[in-house]
Amino acid sequence: MREFFLLASALALASCQEAPQPDAPPQAPTPPPLATESGSAETTAPTGGARQVTEETDTFVFDYSYPQAAGDQPELAKWLDNQLQERRDALALSAARDKEEARDNGFPFNKYSSNTEWEVVADLPGWLSLSAEISTYTGGAHPNYGFDSMVWDEERNIPLEPIAFFTSPDALDAVLGQELCDQLNEERAKRRGEPVQEGSDDLFDACVAISEPNLLLGSSGGQKFDRIGVKIAPYIAGPWVEGSYEFTFSMTPEMLETVRPEYREIFAVGK
Template sequence: MLLVSCGQEGENGSQPGDPAATATASPGATATAVASESPVNGARTVAEETDDFRLEYSYPAEAGNIQELAALLDRRLDRLRNAMVGDSAEARADARDNGFPFNKYSTEVEWQVVADTPRYLSLSAKISSYTGGAHGNYGFDALVWDKERAAALEPETFFTTPEALEAALGSKLCEKLNRERAERRGQPIAEGSSDIFDVCVPLSDTTVLFGSASGRAFDRVGVQIGPYVAGPYAEGSYEFTFDVDDKLLTALRDEYRSAFTTRN
């Protein structure tokens, strides 16, 4: 069971004039249904299905109306689709050679706006995938678009070091996580437990988001934790929101501190 990530390449937007990547049929896959919705006010939704896979991918108008960002997201779509073509065809061949049924692969990626400030557009994505097995899996992704520099940034790069982010938020996350774990499980987490689903989850194993109540500066930090990270699959994902405080401001790199404010 493989969860496909559509981020983590750390790339900037395309240069003006770069063509947007498009999802086109490949000779290796037989299409049983193909549907592609043209952008609506900048938003784009693509849905495609072949004998081997089903793919859905979307992003909002706020992203689509920024040429370089739309091109970046389209390139990610193109890479994702190409990977699905190859992986699903290989899985079908393996199933045929070993005499067991092939289950069609699927991936859904939905980008949404978390915050839109004068300089930055904060986006999050939920990624769901199925590659055979008892059930699929899902997880999260995030990026922050710097409108002045025309560049995509990982939220973690706003902080001086991963350790600084952990020191500013780690203990609060652990407290909230254990309270939620206890509520879902019907019993408190045993103090000192070393069980993998009882220990604190480092920020490096989560998806960090930036939100804004005012629309002027980031004043909230969201943390998303996918299945199998803090608990078994049946327990689901965990999502928490924290107000920006002085400790978080101190952990930020100097060049990004003005983009944040404490929440009153």
């Protein structure tokens, strides 16, 4: 999936520990496991297959949630739980390291944070389309946020990027790009109080290619994908103060022609 944030982690699982060798290189600290005891900093609120995890320590605040429709599918729940653990561990390690560095250099340290919230976009027979809003804070003037999206193939138990359903980003951009640009410029003008200058050298006045934002596959009737959502995070189409941009487009015959043949039967022209 195309994500606004790239969070790396090293998660080591072992059934036993070996005695360290004298010449062994120093190991990175292992983050503590998610707390699960009653009264701990973490709270898990299971409602059916849904999951919501909140953990707060002296260095970070971590939130991660996904809906029942996702949790009711064991392989998808496992995939999301693995992502949850990786993001939590990466946050814990970076927060601990940077807090120590800030202390050594006499700088104040504000708690880091990570929040991921998955939601259902469309639940079709054999397919579950999801989107997530992700926000992080790792120092600086304000948090950053962006989006993620995916479609779960229930038959193969694998996640797919929405753009993977089309022959290529360029093919979809050729039929949708100008309409996206027109609607984006119309919304930019409302927020800025002036129209976008044609031919401007400002990157925040440029059109946004389909490959840049997050795409979402939606459905008006719950049987076929007949809508395409576009979520554009800050700094892609405008400065931070303008916020994100979101648009929804009904599938047209021209868009349908760009769908890969093997997926054509699960798409339809929007009404």
